[in-house]
Amino acid sequence: MKTDILYEDDELIVCYKPAGLPTQTRQITQKDLVSELRNHLSKENGDSYVGVIHRLDQPVEGILVFAKNQKAAADLSKQVRERQIVKIYRAVVCGEVPDKGVLEDELVKDSKANKALVLAQPSGQSKHARLSYKRLYTNGEVSLVEITLETGRYHQIRAQFAHDGHPLVGDRKYGSVSVQGWEKMPLALCAIRLEFEHPTTKKSMEYTIAPKQEAFLKIEEMRK
Numbered sequence: 001m002k003t004d005i006l007y008e009d010d011e012l013i014v015c016y017k018p019a020g021l022p023t024q025t026r027q028i029t030q031k032d033l034v035s036e037l038r039n040h041l042s043k044e045n046g047d048s049y050v051g052v053i054h055r056l057d058q059p060v061e062g063i064l065v066f067a068k069n070q071k072a073a074a075d076l077s078k079q080v081r082e083r084q085i086v087k088i089y090r091a092v093v094c095g096e097v098p099d100k101g102v103l104e105d106e107l108v109k110d111s112k113a114n115k116a117l118v119l120a121q122p123s124g125q126s127k128h129a130r131l132s133y134k135r136l137y138t139n140g141e142v143s144l145v146e147i148t149l150e151t152g153r154y155h156q157i158r159a160q161f162a163h164d165g166h167p168l169v170g171d172r173k174y175g176s177v178s179v180q181g182w183e184k185m186p187l188a189l190c191a192i193r194l195e196f197e198h199p200t201t202k203k204s205m206e207y208t209i210a211p212k213q214e215a216f217l218k219i220e221e222m223r224k
Helices: 033-045 070-081 156-163 214-223
Strands: 004-008 012-017 061-067 086-094 100-110 115-119 127-138 142-149 189-197 204-208
Touching: 004 204, 012 033, 033 061, 061 070, 070 189, 086 156, 086 214, 100 156, 115 156, 127 156, 127 214, 142 156, 142 214
Parallel strands: 061 189
Antiparallel strands: 004 012, 012 061, 086 142, 086 189, 100 115, 100 127, 127 142, 189 204
């Protein structure tokens, strides 16, 4: 597998993670993006340090940044903690959503079910989750939305939209509604844009991609 690298220098590497490939896994026999990057770096200069800054769920496609040394990893991780990294997603959700909106919930991770649960009230284990979105297109049955994550919680987008009555197309874990012509599609979620500050030069870095999943391509045809 050839890694799709969008940018690389001595400090970091920005790449596209395809849907279906884990960001990182403990299963020795399963390929993951971190292993692919280590192979790439070891061939390049013998150094295979890959600092994981953030992750995408296995069925999600999109942009990720990794550090190539510990100093860069510390700086980028600090940007994540202080919410300085901008992460923009696109999703196709079931039903017609408002022109724009904010979803704000308390989430708790159910490790046994590998799901995020929305709680009615905060608890000692819950984490506050907030995102904003704008609708780009709808035909009444499905909607294309652009999402800005204000917090980065486990399965946040998937859990919050499902709780709001608009699960993502193809999201069988969170109960995707059966919409004729969309039932068999994979999860329609893509991290389309990533903005952060370079750990050394302090230059503003911004990367954007177009979603490749089937649902997004179908939406593009419908919008023509």
